[in-house]
Amino acid sequence: MKLSVDQVEREVARLWEVEASKSGAARVELLTLVALVSEPQLLERAQKVLSEVVKRVPSRTIVAVWRDGAEPAITADVTLHRLAEGGPACGDCITLEAIGAAREWLPGNADRLALSDLPVCIWWVGDLPDHDDLFDRMVVNADVVIVNSQEMDLRDLEKLSSIAQRSHGRYALADLAWARLRWVQDLVARFFDDEQGRACLPGLERIDIEFSPRDGEKDATSTRSGLLFGWLAHVLNLPIDSPQWRRGDRWAEVTLGSVVTRFEQRPQKGVRPGGVVRVGIQCKTGRFEIQRQEDPQAFRWSREVPGASTPPQVLRVLSLDEPTLLLRCLERPKRDPLLEMSLQVGSRIVRPVAPRLSSLPPPVPTT
């Protein structure tokens, strides 16, 4: 049933009353989670993800979609989320549909429907358009802004970096692709937990990052690999001012100072596009490698460093689905300086091989 926005709260209250009379369930909500669905074909996916997330974090979800139309209007649809079909309710679910120019009204209406005194989390579903102030206007009152750089192009690292910088600490930027990188970071870090490992770092010569490409991959590397390298370059304090790039058909190499980093496409069955397949670090005195195994969730960690005998390890890395990643971002809704720095460094390194925002045509004025 389509409602006008001013009927939403009344309808939500009615649904909860009915719920309480049936099951005695208490209404508990911890935050407002707003999903901005940038493309209509992503709507179903977003709804599915939210319905899983609220099972763990009881919330009000607001899904905002838009479509063309002459008569500007916003209508709403209201239901309750449930732990299972026919089971107890665990949140309320509001879908806002904006038609035509009413898209501009979404920020105010989403704000009006946000639960009072609870955090607001904005999840941008899909690719970020280059010139669209809806995102900027939505994040004004947000506490957490979640994106998925995996669904973006390499050049979008720069855009995300500027979004993080513009927040001035008002909101925390979280990236689902960054959350996926946690295990790689941890495995890289454990190469250097001891002095023998760290002693090799001054002789760093080469880094190899192999990744599973998207269909028709055009970028020099996947966004996730670019972000991973941004982190590595930040930690290693590599000189990023004048990166020298070379590109081949399925590979690209960048030289920063005396360190060469090679990105290579390595399709592997069972690995999501953008997923890291291998990381190798070569120093004058040591070699370090993380290699995905035939079982795509298993990795072999190994290193050879002087003065330390370390047997290789095989480790399991769980495949994280979108609801789990979103939950991880919600668990720690705080600014992540490491992500911000990695975006900043990564975007500067890839700038020569990714079209810059400023080089794109200006937006067409809307009337």
Place this chain on the structure above:
Amino acid sequence: MTSENPFRVGLETERAPAPCVFVIFGASGDLTRRKLLPALYNLAVSRLLPPGMSIVGFALTEQSEDEFRKNMHDAVAEFSRRKPIDETVWSDFVSRLHYVSGKFEDPANFGKLREKLEELDRTNGTRGNRIYYLAVPPSAFRMVNDNLAKAGLVHDPDDASKYSRIIIEKPFGRDLASGDALNADLHRVFHERQIFRIDHYLGKETVQNLVAMRFGNAIFEPIWNRNHIDHVQITVAEDIGVEGRGKFYEEAGTTRDIVQNHLLQLLMVMAMEPPVAFTADEVRDEKVKVLRSLKPIRAVDVVKYTVRGQYGPGNFAGKPVPGYRQEPNVSPTSIIETFVAMRIEIDNWRFAGVPIYIRAGKRLTKRVTEISVHFKQVPHALLAQQGPVDPDVLAIRIQPDEGIGLRFVAKVPGPTMTLRPVTMDFRYGSTFGGSGPEAYERLILDAMLGDPTLFARADEVHAAWRFITPILDAWSRTPPTELPRYPAGTWGPDAATQLIERDGRSWRRL
């Protein structure tokens, strides 16, 4: 060492343990099968074991390394919280498992152990780091301790290049004298900072959350004192009986098994002053002050302030169950308590005059561990037309259904001012989802990291026994022929109800 790793800065796991050999004495026993190996395996699944880390089982049982590995596979399959076994992880984990058989009293076996450890240092890069886990009866502690020292397996605590640590399980003695003697034995070989006395209650997320709740929120601390708190109740209730541990229980009883350690740990965390930092010594300094502040129960008052009981036959979940005296390995004339309740007081500025009612027992109505803080009545009964208003209660549920509930009164909708208690509930499971690490996982990891915050310190153990021992002595001076009996499946003997009701209060319904 790991704090210097630039790659760890800003990561979720900022600290990583250095590779070590984890030696389990009593590796063929129940604790190893049920808790230790599953915990180590789960740390491996979570990628928290350092590369090269090795596990050496040491026990009397003659078995080959392959047999030990097979037995541990079965144990993990049965007792791990993660099922089924991830064979990819296991195939790597099993290569870390080693076994040495022999008697603990024979020093030659410790020479054998030493050779094994040195071999692992060479092949696995464990660099002389050792953790010794004593999953053996307390009677064997001294023997293992001495033989470790004789075999040169305990490093100088000031040697920064390598470490040796020992983890011991309760009971830490059975009274003040034996507790002090155990500490003295340990200190002959290990420095206090090398000793990790495990009390798995401290590894529970909810106990740590109690610290977070008290000191991470501004609203609780101002009311956490005698001006606002009427009394506190702490319950550690189990619905099971002694479950084949009759022999052990005949030696221990509930006071030694639960009160002296788990229950007093809960009391300390509930009552301690804010530490100046969340570091091992600062936290433990504050905890031990609580124990030192406990008002001793004089011998003449023991009857008044303590209650013992023993479960008789009854039912559990609709099935008949035997009484304690009918359990295997239990004397038919046993006067060991399976239930204890006490009224205790903390003589300090914050809690003076606030009674703390504690109770613990087996074969009670349900399994529940909870601390409830009962606040005072409103000072003026403005809204008491229909009788007294129920005071507010903050309940911290440790297990099961970990969480925090606040009971307060609200107006029932309608034309009259009718009040009714309502509850605001926070449940760990529904808020954060999934199951967190088990207590043993957290504590073993902390021991590998060298962080003793969640372990009991010698002075804590001493102070706990100093409070408990006079009570045990008073009981033993006038042994009854029978303890008050309570039917299995109830909340203990009537005397426990009287203990609290004579103060005009009642046990919280759990």
